[in-house]
Every structure is written in C-alpha cells, then in structure tokens.
Amino acid sequence: MTVEQDVRAQTFARPAEMRVETAAGLQWAQEVLALTRRWYLLLIRERLNLVFSIAQPAIWLVFFGSGVDRAIDASAIGTDDYIAFMLPGIIAFTIVGGGVAGAMPLLWDKEQGYLDKMMSMPIARSSIIVSRFVFQVCLGSAQTIAVVLVAVIMGVRIESGVLGVLAILVAGGLLALAVTSVFVGLAYWVPGHGTFFAITGFITLPLLFMSNAFVPLDTMPGWMEVVARVNPLTYAIGAMRTLVLDGWEMSVLGAIAVLALAAILCLAAGADQFRRKTADRV
C-alpha cells in the first residue's frame, strides 16, 4: 500500500474505538463542551464588543453614580453611598443586556441554517441550549466580578465580605439564567430578528425601571411597587443590595429562593419554546 492510499484509507475507515458508542453521558458532556467552545470563540473574536460589554457597567457606575450621588436623598435610600446603593442595579442591568446579547447567536443559528445543521447531527438537542446557559452564567459572573471590582476601587465597601461576593455571584447567576431563558425562548418564538429586537428594545428598560434597581420599593407609587414585586429583578437586586449595604441577613435567603423559582419557571418556558421550534422535526 502506498503512503497516499494509506492516508485515504484512514480518512474513510472508521477507527476501531469508534465502532462502539461511548456512554450517552460522556457524549453529552463532549457536545456541551464543544458548543461552549464555539460560544466562547464567537465572543472573544469580537474584541470591541467584549470590551464595551465589560466597560459599559463601569461607566454607568462612574458617570451616572457619581453624578447622581449628591442629588439623592440619603434618607430615602437608607444610605448616603448611592454608588453602593445602585451597584446591584447596575449588575442586574448588565445581566439583562447580556441576556439579550446572549440569545443573539441562537437567533442567527436559527435564521442562517446552523440550527438545522446541528439538528441533523447525532447530538442531544438539550446540549444546544444547555451550553448557551452555562456560557451565559459564566459570562454574567465575569461581568459581575468586573463591576464589583470597579465599585470597590471607587470606595464601596461590601458589608458581607468575600463570601458575600460569592453570594452576589449566585444571585447574578440565577438572574442570568432567568433572563437568558426568556430571551432565548423569545429568539425561538419570533418569526424574524426584527421582531426580536423590537420586543427586547421595548421591554428591557421598563423591566429595569419597574424594579428596585435605582429606587427603593417604598418610595415607589403603589401600582409600581406591585409590578416591581412580581419582577424577578427586584429579588436579585434586593438580595445583592442587602449583601452590599447591610451584610448577611435572612432576607437574602428568601430573595434567592424566589429568584431560583423564577429561574426555573423561565428555564422551563425557554426550553418549551425551543422544543416547539424543533417539534416539526422528528
């Protein structure tokens, strides 16, 4: 056999160890890992996008926070450090923006045919969205750490300490899971990307303003407080704010529990939309 024939034979003959299927769990892990690598590469190749998405929340803290700080009535927000007060709001704001951006690659895949391509491969469908959720939660955590660092540099003291920062990451991760699920579900639901951007553009700011991101619940008009209380953002921000301003309190656990429940509901809704989108297939 010549070398050339040998190479050709290798290209077409399935190697012996591949004739036996590996365990389904291992295959699933390999798929999730491979797709996560894809999401990671797609993100880091757009360096400016990466820089801006990390710098933007810091800029909010520096310019908006510093500017508004003196105009705020300390007795209304319960602290004289508005930057510390708004830090959880900025984290939530970042995570909501990240959720919209996080659904976009799935939207492109749906519109540009790569979803179809993946569907004709022998992969578990769940690995497509699970990899995306894993990735978004990690990205959300990285952004949260960046914002917290900027805040600390600006003089904010996290009352609950380093463990508190971990708890903030848990709250941020759950929030990222919830909002990403909603926007991923939306990406699969819309007929085209125009609708996706129209809807996300419309709801992201109200979602933020109808929460305790920038003002405490008790200073809101009654109707607004009602809306804010069913908004999962309020619970994420509430937990984080307590951790930043007051330290460890029981209310943190309660808020995280509500947030976890919201994340599970949103995840179920997003996964259901994904199932529907792919239900016409076998």
Added chain:
Amino acid sequence: MTAVIEAEGLVRSFGPHRAVDQLDLHVGRGEIFGLLGPNGAGKTTTIRMLTTLLAPQAGVARVCGFDVMRQPGEVRRRIGHVMQLVAWRGLLTGRECVEIEASLYHIPRPRVRKRAEEVLDLVGMLPHADRLWTEYSGGMKKRLDLACGLLNYPEALILDEPSLGLDVQSRHGVWEYIRSLQQEGVTVLIATNYLDEADRLCNRLTIIDHGRAVVTGAPSDLKRSVGGDVVQVMTDAPQRLRAAVEGQPWAKSIIEPDDGQLHIYVEDASVALPALMQLGVERDARMERVTYSQPTLDDVFLMHTGRELRDQEAVA
C-alpha cells in the same frame, strides 16, 4: 443490491401545497444517485425528511437500515448532510469549525485534531485552515461544508445542490470529490437542478416534478428511451408540419414545448432529415431552421412533463 436509502410513499404538505407526493426512492449501496428537478420540485423537502429534519406525513423512509421516524438518532449517526445553503459560522477559523463539529460527532477527543485535518486535506482546505471562515470565498465555504459532511465516516452522504452558486472550476472540483467518495464505498445522494451535473455524475437518478417521481433510471438509459436523435424545427406552420410528421415510420414522438419549436424524436437523424424536408415542401410548411442533436436529460424531462427544465433554471 442492498438499499442504503429507501423511501416508499413519502408525503409532505405545507398547507394546501403538496411538496412531496407519494415519492418512492431506492438508492443502492455505493451508488451516486441523483434527484433531478426544477426549483420547488420537492427535492429539499425530500432531503429534509431523509435527514430527520422534517417528519413525513405519510409513507416510510429508511436510511442505512433505520427508520427516520423511529430511530432518528441511528440515522444521524450514519449520514453526512451538506445543506443547500452554507450555514453561518461566524468569526471562527476553518479548523475551529471542523474541530467543533468533529466533537459533536463524538470523535474521541485525542483524535479530533487529526480527524479535522484529514477531512480538510481531502477537500484541499488544509492550507486555509487557520483563516477566518468569514474571509473564505463561496467556494471555500462550500468545501468546508463538504469536509464536515465526512467527519463521522458516513455510510451515506446526502448533498443538497452541492455546486449551487460555484464557478466552473469549483464545480469540477466538487464532482471529482464526489467521485472519489464513491471509490471509497460511500453512497451519495445528491439533489440538483443542473442537467450536466446529474448526467455526468450520477449512476442513476430520479426525475422529480411537483413532488412526484416522474421517471428513474441511469442517465444513458433515460436518454436512450427518448430516441436516437432529437430534431428541432423552427417553422411558421408548426401545426401543419406536426400533423404531417405524426404517423411517419421514422418519427417516434413529437413534442411542442413553449419555445416555438417542434421537437421530433427519431431513431436516426440522417434518415429522418431528408424525409422531413420533403414533407415540409409538400405541406407548404416553411422551415426557418432545423438542427439535431443527441437527447439530453432535458429531453427526458420534457418528454415526461411537457416542460423544459432549462427554462425553469433561467427563471430561477
């Protein structure tokens, strides 16, 4: 001949439109088999059903011995699928795209890099492996897709319009690649609306129109069934000439497509032409132009559907 791809009575409608209507297919092991038809004939819908992307509403399809409805996972594991449109891959290098897909096909991790290089090499893309996908030309993107179709050592490779939008040189490259797969025992199903592609590449093909299989056979057999030669006549009195030619012993059949010409299928043009001239003079049918050629698959299509495939290509 064992069938690698077989379909019986396949049906798929979209609303009132029957995209695929009672389609039968039998593709033997090691064949290059074509689905030839105009755009909208139901080729892609058929392929989507065979690749488990779309559920048939009636009928059965087995690919590599597995039912596409009942064991889609087994089917996906054994096929390579290259879609009509190149899927968006974004700012990844060619190598990264292929490695990620190799992992999705569960190539063992230590082998992923080597496997990616093997298939990239096969399509001549190894030298460009580390460039970004977004920088590739249309032909290079297509070659990358073809490479990915081979990652899992497929028994059957299903290609939807593999040379759509490619320049002549790239098309010949793709054909050469498909022939080389056949030599390695891979069964290939290609959907195409290019006559020359179907003619030169396929061992057998099914002509499909309005979702129905019109005729199946080897290209040479199909052409032979039309007749030895096709005489094309441009005349000012087609009806009169047609009436005169009908019933002549040398005329096998006559078709009048929309192009204003008569197509007369004959055994041997050298015998038919003098007789045709004679008839024209006798019946006072002035002929502006008479040409003859050997039949093509276009004639086969015309014979069975009354329309020309070529016209549809022009529109599409």
